[in-house]
Amino acid sequence: MRFYSTNSPSTFTSLGEAIMKSLPEDNGLFMPETIPALSPEFFKNIERSTFSEIAFEVAKQYLSPDLSLEDIRKITDDAINFPVPLVELEEGTFMLELFHGPTLAFKDVGARFMSRTMALLNKNQSKKLTILVATSGDTGSAVANGFYKVDGIEVIILYPSGKVSPLQEKQLTTLGENITALEINGTFDDCQRMVKQAFLDTTLREKYRLSSANSINIARLIPQSFYYIDAYRQLKDKTSPFYFSIPSGNFGNLTAGLLAKRMGLPVSGFIASTNVNNSVPRYLTSGEYQPTNTIATISNAMDVGAPSNFARMNHLYHESVNEMRNDITGYFFDDDATRAEMVNTYSHNRYILDPHGAVGLLGWKEFKKSAPSNSQGIVLETAHPTKFIDVVKETLGIEPEIPKALADLINLEKKSIVMGPDYEGLKAFLMSR
Ligand SMILES: *Cc1c(COP(=O)(O)O)cnc(C)c1O
Numbered sequence: 001m002r003f004y005s006t007n008s009p010s011t012f013t014s015l016g017e018a019i020m021k022s023l024p025e026d027n028g029l030f031m032p033e034t035i036p037a038l039s040p041e042f043f044k045n046i047e048r049s050t051f052s053e054i055a056f057e058v059a060k061q062y063l064s065p066d067l068s069l070e071d072i073r074k075i076t077d078d079a080i081n082f083p084v085p086l087v088e089l090e091e092g093t094f095m096l097e098l099f100h101g102p103t104l105a106f107k108d109v110g111a112r113f114m115s116r117t118m119a120l121l122n123k124n125q126s127k128k129l130t131i132l133v134a135t136s137g138d139t140g141s142a143v144a145n146g147f148y149k150v151d152g153i154e155v156i157i158l159y160p161s162g163k164v165s166p167l168q169e170k171q172l173t174t175l176g177e178n179i180t181a182l183e184i185n186g187t188f189d190d191c192q193r194m195v196k197q198a199f200l201d202t203t204l205r206e207k208y209r210l211s212s213a214n215s216i217n218i219a220r221l222i223p224q225s226f227y228y229i230d231a232y233r234q235l236k237d238k239t240s241p242f243y244f245s246i247p248s249g250n251f252g253n254l255t256a257g258l259l260a261k262r263m264g265l266p267v268s269g270f271i272a273s274t275n276v277n278n279s280v281p282r283y284l285t286s287g288e289y290q291p292t293n294t295i296a297t298i299s300n301a302m303d304v305g306a307p308s309n310f311a312r313m314n315h316l317y318h319e320s321v322n323e324m325r326n327d328i329t330g331y332f333f334d335d336d337a338t339r340a341e342m343v344n345t346y347s348h349n350r351y352i353l354d355p356h357g358a359v360g361l362l363g364w365k366e367f368k369k370s371a372p373s374n375s376q377g378i379v380l381e382t383a384h385p386t387k388f389i390d391v392v393k394e395t396l397g398i399e400p401e402i403p404k405a406l407a408d409l410i411n412l413e414k415k416s417i418v419m420g421p422d423y424e425g426l427k428a429f430l431m432s433r
Pocket of ligand 1: 105
């Protein structure tokens, strides 16, 4: 399959180039040349499949023939090694739990798939591939975990000292092996600037093969459509209409759902649920796209004022807001509403929502008011509640049990290299290794 940039739809790039580059030079985003349809039989017989077979069937459409079927099978089996259970909260309302991976958030799916795909594309290179990534928390841990012990690739993470949660810091700094954590005495913006400068430095690039594993990499988008189809497999009532509500920030997750629909998934529509960073819901209401500065909220992984995947969504709907409205409805909620929903769901259903999932559930409840009465809603629960333990404790007044994988981290020793927020220091370090 070939890929093109949303800014130049008639120029094509190979799979390998699209993945290794992450971003096209023209500032657009990579899209697949066609969105392949899966056969009606595949969907009809879906209950006979497993999650890993679904992953393989979908991945094959995009990665073959560039990679062999054997390699594609290895990637999906290895990357998708945890379930995404569909849990019924109450009649017609389901939570799709995407947090059973190693870092307890849905970003594991994309990061694990991308890392293994990159490793295979990189196989015949003599020079090691170095992934340089700046993180404000969650992305870094999913990327670090995804690439952990992957042959021929090392990861160097830059994170702002004192500005990530203690648990996040442990996730970044305790892996060792091929993962190096640089603790920068500065802000996230400093980290990002240093990484950008490294990419432009020709002396550095003679020594290193660099890649970025950016969140808008097409190899992170493709695997996110697997679990939309797996949710349908798990749905008992396959005749009543069903909708997905997606708590959204950069809109990668929702865009992956749009790909699943175009591959043939018989979903009736999508609900774009956001916090007060509401550029997309506002666009759907007013028809004007006006991205804004970011506002801090308790669902902070969705604090995005100018979502990068909007370019992909807009492109899929031919820049027409009316076309987009046929498939997507948008709602946004403030922190008070989010906390109230966490309390409500805990008292009525004994289910602990994380703040992102709470925004998703609010979106479905709002949508349901005007939907046919037999409609079913599938809310993507994007993170385990203990990833946001402070908010959960303060809102629900309970002490949720920390999963063992996270609890064990607390006792591991942090290993980081402390550095000032200047590029020359980073360069000196990289050149001397
Ligand atoms: C990244 C993230 C989101 C937002 O996903 P997008 O694909 O950026 O819309 C939602 N919830 C959690 C927990 C996240 O980490």
